[in-house]
Amino acid sequence: MASTVSRPGRVAKLPPRERILDAAEELFQSEGIQRVGVQAIAERAGTTKMAIYRHFETKDALVAEWLRIVAADYQAAFDRAEAEHPDRPREQILALARFIAEGLPAISYRGCPFINSLAELPDRSHPARQVIEEHKARQTRRLVGMCAGAGLPDPGQTAAEITFVLEGAQVSTQNGSIDQAGDRLMRIIEGIVDRHRPARNASRAAGD
Known part of the structure; x- marks a missing residue:
C-alpha cells in the first residue's frame, strides 16, 4: 500500500470520519471491496483500525456509507436538473x-461504483446492496416523474428505455466497446424523448 505521505495534502486536513471515507473510496474503487481490508x-487514512470502528461498526457499514454518499451525488444531479430547468421536464431529462x-471518462478507468459493488456483493x-437498490428505486421514480411531466404517453416505458441507455453507456465505457x-x-436519449412526445409537444420543443 502507498504511504499516507503520498496522499494529497487536503486529505490530511479532513476530519477523521471524512478521511476514512475518502481513503475507503479510493481503495474500493481501485482494488475492489473484497480485496481491501480495514487495516489497509x-x-x-493515517489512522487506526480502532478509530475506524469508532465511526463505523463494521466494514459493511463503511461500504454502505460510502455508497450512500455516491447515491447522494446522483440524487443531487436530479435536483440540479430540476432547479436549472424549472417546468421544462424534457430539458431536465437531457441535463441528467x-x-x-x-x-463517462472517469468510469473508463475506475468503473461505475454501483455496478462494481453489485458484482462483489x-x-x-x-x-x-440495500443502499444501491433503494437509490435505484428512487432514481426510477424521479425519472418517471420527469417523463410524466414532459407529457410522454407511457412514462414508465420511456423511463425504462432511458435507464437502459444510461446504464448501458456506463458499462460500454467501462469495457471500452463503444467510442464517443x-x-x-x-x-440516443434525445431520440427516445422526442420519439415518445405527442406531435404538438414535439413541435413546441423544436421552437425552444
Missing part, C-alpha cells in the same frame, strides 16, 4: 443524461 483503509455523459441482504460514448448517449 486505516493505513491509507448530460451529467452521466460527462462522467451477491448477498441481497448486505446493507450496501458521451456524444452517442446524448443523441
